[in-house]
Amino acid sequence: MIIIGVKGTHDIYNNEACEFSYVENVMKRISEIFAFTEVRPPVLEHSELFVRSVGESSDVVRKEMYTFLDKGDRSLTLRPEFTAGIARLIVQNKLTNLQELPIKMYYCGPVFRYERPQLGRYRQFNQFGVECIGHDNPIADVDVISLAFTILQSLGLDNVTLKINTLGDEESRNNYRDALKEYFSKRIDKMCPDCKQRLELNPLRILDCKVPEDKEIVKDAPKMSNYLTDAAKEKFKYILSLLEEMAIPYEVDDTLVRGLDYYSDVVFEFHYKSSKGNDYGAIGAGGHYDKLIKEVGGPDVPGVGFSFGVERLVSVLKDDELIPNDVYNNLEFYVMPMGAKYQPTGIAVANIIRMNGYSVDMCLDDIKLGSMFKRAEKKNAKFAIIIGENEVANGKVILKNLHTQEQLEVKLNDLKDTIDELFEEHECCCGDDCDCDCEEEGHECHCHCHDKKEN
Ligand code: AMP
Numbered sequence: 003m004i005i006i007g008v009k010g011t012h013d014i015y016n017n018e019a020c021e022f023s024y025v026e027n028v029m030k031r032i033s034e035i036f037a038f039t040e041v042r043p044p045v046l047e048h049s050e051l052f053v054r055s056v057g058e059s060s061d062v063v064r065k066e067m068y069t070f071l072d073k074g075d076r077s078l079t080l081r082p083e084f085t086a087g088i089a090r091l092i093v094q095n096k097l098t099n100l101q102e103l104p105i106k107m108y109y110c111g112p113v114f115r116y117e118r119p120q121l122g123r124y125r126q127f128n129q130f131g132v133e134c135i136g137h138d139n140p141i142a143d144v145d146v147i148s149l150a151f152t153i154l155q156s157l158g159l160d161n162v163t164l165k166i167n168t169l170g171d172e173e174s175r176n177n178y179r180d181a182l183k184e185y186f187s188k189r190i191d192k193m194c195p196d197c198k199q200r201l202e203l204n205p206l207r208i209l210d211c212k213v214p215e216d217k218e219i220v221k222d223a224p225k226m227s228n229y230l231t232d233a234a235k236e237k238f239k240y241i242l243s244l245l246e247e248m249a250i251p252y253e254v255d256d257t258l259v260r261g262l263d264y265y266s267d268v269v270f271e272f273h274y275k276s277s278k279g280n281d282y283g284a285i286g287a288g289g290h291y292d293k294l295i296k297e298v299g300g301p302d303v304p305g306v307g308f309s310f311g312v313e314r315l316v317s318v319l320k321d322d323e324l325i326p327n328d329v330y331n332n333l334e335f336y337v338m339p340m341g342a343k344y345q346p347t348g349i350a351v352a353n354i355i356r357m358n359g360y361s362v363d364m365c366l367d368d369i370k371l372g373s374m375f376k377r378a379e380k381k382n383a384k385f386a387i388i389i390g391e392n393e394v395a396n397g398k399v400i401l402k403n404l405h406t407q408e409q410l411e412v413k414l415n416d417l418k419d420t421i422d423e424l425f426e427e428h429e430c431c432c433g434d435d436c437d438c439d440c441e442e443e444g445h446e447c448h449c450h451c452h453d454k455k456e457n
Contacts, residue, residue, distance in 0.1 A: 010125025057263025
């Protein structure tokens, strides 16, 4: 019997793995340009960390955590998000004493949530995000939003809507919570059992309820904007003015509250509609948190961060055909020994070329030349290296350009120089530097940059 993968997980391989790497590398590069450095917290944490930080009233903690007792009877949880683990790491390693503030870190890796699997929603999925911890200057909030925006632009996603709101300071949220409690207490009999619990634990969470009848009641609930203190209003206004100065378009959405309890002040989501009209909802989200570091035993310093769902980003980019052609594994050479006895020469030649920095694969089966060409084509190899009786006898190989079909005999001693010449950059007819042969008379252009221009 075949053992299949766990429900809600998915396998990422071949071209899709290239697409994930591409997206992750763009996000890493831009984050490093913004002076964030990489952090790799463990996947396993004590369950209490998430209960205390993400919050007992959140769906993530109440329903979605992969929690179990280990052999030492400790309650452990597979991280459902990164922020709490990074807060723990910063406090435990006393980084707020040791490093200049704010501490700026980016992360990338799997998270686990026991959700109902559906299109674009998994139980194990990947998040990329950043945290900027330890400074209360609102410019830190704007810097993080600007980083998220720059990442999306660098990926070519222009059709993004930044929805933004403020949850205010502690006083604003206490006032708002009281107002929500009063409003929902009168209507709670008609609401779902989850909302009854939410009313006790944190009435703000009722605003996230997905039950259609409850959504109707939520529509007329008091609005956060009416309960903000003057200081909270001023701070939000300042943040919006900075976004305007930086030409980052936004929409204020006063229904936006975010599902994790640690947020305060500014919160935001990036929404995306593909050019085909598919609505992907939130592809990333984040916000400011005042008390999280203190909550996990550290000093009273705030933080701000965001997180993108990598699966969502890859789907969106594929939908809008925004993944560049050159992200896929394009093999440079495919070595084709014409018979098993030429395979040792084949692997030796392959290794000579590899040592010079070119990618090489070799056919390990004793099959006909035509079948080997089909394999080379399937691997999208640029050149074939053919080795048979004559070649071995004369210390030569046949080098065939699989785009132009031209071939030449090359002495083994000259192989390195010949290959270097083939890959020398030159001005292509498309105006870019690439390794095609189009500048030579009569050669058709097959380079990717040219393909892109044609399209
Ligand atoms: P959150 O930590 O809930 O704010 O989620 C941040 C981002 O992760 C979302 O905007 C989605 O892009 C992505 N995401 C959240 N839940 C899932 C899921 N179950 N499967 C895939 N992506 C998800």
